[in-house]
Amino acid sequence: MPDGAPCPLCDRPVDPTGPAAADGVRIDGPRSDQHTAVRTHTACGPSRVWAPAQIAAARVRLGLPEAAAWRPDDRPRGADRLDPGMSGVPGEELPSLLFHPGAPYPGGLLGHLADRWTEGLPPLDLLGVVPARELPGWTVHTAAGRITAIGAPTGPWWANPGGHPTTHPWRRAAHTERRVLLAVLPPEEPAADPGDLAALGRAIRAGLVLGGVAALTGTLF
Secondary structure, three states, X not given: OOOOOEOOOOOOEOOOOOHHHHOOOOOXXXXXXXXXXXXXXXXXXXXEEEOHHHHHHHHHXXXXXXXXXXXXXXXXXXXXXXXXXXXXXXXOOEEEEEEEOOOOOOOHHHHHHHHHHHOOOOEOOOOOOOOOOEEEEEEEEEEOOEEEEEEEOOEXXXXXXXXEOOOHHHHHHHHHHOEEEEEXXXXXXXXXXXXXXXXXXXXXXXXXXXXXXXXXXXXXX
């Protein structure tokens, strides 16, 4: 877990030189991809290895969002990141999924765009001027409400066996619509920084955000 990451039980930063940093949490074994080692403040609880569902449940009991500053699949810089959300106006909302590729792409920006276009991902206008297109063959798969895979017409495109958490509103909308607005940013795009809406807007206007409406498969509850 990165130094200075937020405590999953209060969302305040943990001092990497403090007592919690010395707890020596670690993950071993064949099912390590389904668990996460976390540091917590001493007053919040002991640092330990959690299954993502356990920490999400603990946060709900404490009145915190299931995943805010802390994420069960938080990985070092360079790893892919998913941001589930909602898109559209009230009453006409679709669950959305913003995908941030973390690793540099071998062919650079132009190679990334060319390969995504070949896979059937057109430019996506998240500003709402141009309607999102349906994406034949693209799927977002969930297991018990956790995003575990993205499929492309050519086959598996992304997978995380441990799954990425979603919120109750996201699951409720996904249950109704059975569709997800999938948006893919290019690798190392500045808009990949969480909450950088201005950079995201620039990326959209430059045609660098690709995607559309994918089918939802799997279970939600």
